[in-house]
Structure formats: structure tokens, C-alpha cells
Amino acid sequence: MRTFLLPLLLLLASLSPLAQAERLRIVSDEWAPYFYQEDGEFKGVDYDVVSEVFTRLGVQVDWELMPWKRCLAMVHEGQVDGVLDIFKMPGRDGYLIYPNEPLSQVEFVLYQASARPHRIEHIDDLAGLTVGTSPGYTYGGAFSDSPLFRREPAPTQQANFGKLALGRIDLLLTDRRVGRFLRRQMALEQRVEELPLVINQQPQFLALARKPGREALAAAFSEELQRFRQEPAYAALQARYDLGPHFPVTVEQQESSTH
Structure with missing residues (x-):
């Protein structure tokens, strides 16, 4: 000691x-x-x-x-x-x-509306989609620099989940723990699901x-x-x-x- x-x-x-x-x-x-x-x-x-x-x-x-x-x-x-x-x-x-x-440890993963599923196995599968992000955050060059899809920032994590539930974005990107916490807090567990792909950690x-x-x-x-x-x-x-x-x-x- x-x-x-x-x-x-x-x-x-x-x-x-x-x-x-x-x-x-x-x-x-x-x-x-x-x-x-x-x-x-x-x-x-x-x-x-x-x-x-x-x-x-x-x-x-x-x-x-x-x-x-x-x-x-x-x-x-x-x-x-x-x-x-x-x-x-x-x-x-x-x-x-x-x-x-x-x-x-942060793991950035994607969330989607269960009613509007997408098959996403790697970043290129985001082609043509709109992904909700957060201002001032970057998520690695492969995601942030890709020209294949649109990144749409929202002022808060809660706003992104609201937009996803309403169909205003196709997916959102956030930390796994943050996503699970907010999905439960906002009573979206039956409407929003987590995808397995890890964009960055x-x-x-x-x-x-x-x-x-x-x-x-x-x-x-x-x-x-x-x-x-x-x-x-x-x-x-x-x-x-x-x-x-x-x-x-x-x-x-x-x-x-x-x-």
C-alpha cells in the first residue's frame, strides 16, 4: 500500500x-x-x-x-x-x-426506424440515404468524407431520434450507449432499432x-x-x-x- x-x-x-x-x-x-x-x-x-x-x-x-x-x-x-x-x-x-x-469507450452505430428498414453492412450501403448527425462531431474520414450519402445535423440527440421516428431522416448515427439510453427514455424501443455495423470507436x-x-x-x-x-x-x-x-x-x- x-x-x-x-x-x-x-x-x-x-x-x-x-x-x-x-x-x-x-x-x-x-x-x-x-x-x-x-x-x-x-x-x-x-x-x-x-x-x-x-x-x-x-x-x-x-x-x-x-x-x-x-x-x-x-x-x-x-x-x-x-x-x-x-x-x-x-x-x-x-x-x-x-x-x-x-x-x-464510444462506439458509433446506426439506428433506423423499424417500419423503414435498410440493409446496411458497410458504409457504401448508405448511398442515397440521409443520416442524422450532431453539429461539431466528426465520425471518421470514411463516414464524414463520403460523397455517397447526405449528413443532416440536428441540434440535439433527442431531435435526431424524433426526426427518425417521423421519417424525416433515414438513419441516425450516435454512440451505442447514448442511442440505447435515449431510445428507452423516449419510449421508442418498439419503433427504432440498432444496426450492428460499428462506424467508428x-x-x-x-x-x-x-x-x-x-x-x-x-x-x-x-x-x-x-x-x-x-x-x-x-x-x-x-x-x-x-x-x-x-x-x-x-x-x-x-x-x-x-x-
């Missing part, structure tokens, strides 16, 4: 007084079940995990939900201290610091704005997150959101898409 705690204590000791005393302002968009708001209360499996880790580190956080494009702009301009559930991408290291430990992270002391904070966050994952409380948190068993994720995933 002493061997494990010593590196963590050294990391915490290396945090500047400013980093320990300040309140972090962290943003993300509505991304249930990872992070969302219900009856004025923030919830979500990644939100709960990050909140617990920062509580253990003695770091206070102010949370905000806003459109994803605005999240990216504000963290790039240094107006906020971090962003929740973001992918690693080339070009972001200049203004973001990532803990080594990812929070969760990525580990998602908490990322901190690149400021003095943040490298040490990111390292301490990773250490404490790894420790938390070994505890029954972590498994209980996953089960609370009905996400199934936790599968460890690695950072050696492809990095061509972004949340």
Missing part, C-alpha cells in the same frame, strides 16, 4: 497552490448517459466518475452543459478549464492535456486546458481513477446506469473521429 501511495502523494505535492485552490470550470454537451441534466441535477456515468475522482483529490468543479462546438471553442480559447468526454485528435495537444487513463477522456500545474493534476487524476476502478463502488456506479459490465479501454485506438 505504501508503495502505491507514494507516487500519488508526490504528484499531489507537486500541484501548484493555485491548482489546488482554484475551482475548475468544466464543460460538455448533453451526452446521456455519460453526462446530462435531469430535474436540474447533473448526472451521468462519466460525470459521476470524474466528480468522485476530483473529490478525492480535493479539487472543486463547476459544471456547465453547452453545445459541443461552443465547448471546443471555449476550451481552445482558455475560457474554461476542461472539457468532459472528448477524443484525442492531432492538433489538440497544443491547448489540451489528457490524463493517461480514459473514462469510457474511440476512447473518450477528461481533458484539461493547458495551464501551469495541469500536467501534475492530469497525472494525479489518472492515478486516482485507476485506484477507483479497482473498488466495488466503481462497478456499482456502472450498474446504476445499466451499462453492463465494464470493459477496460486502451488508448491504442484509432484517433480519426471526435466528440
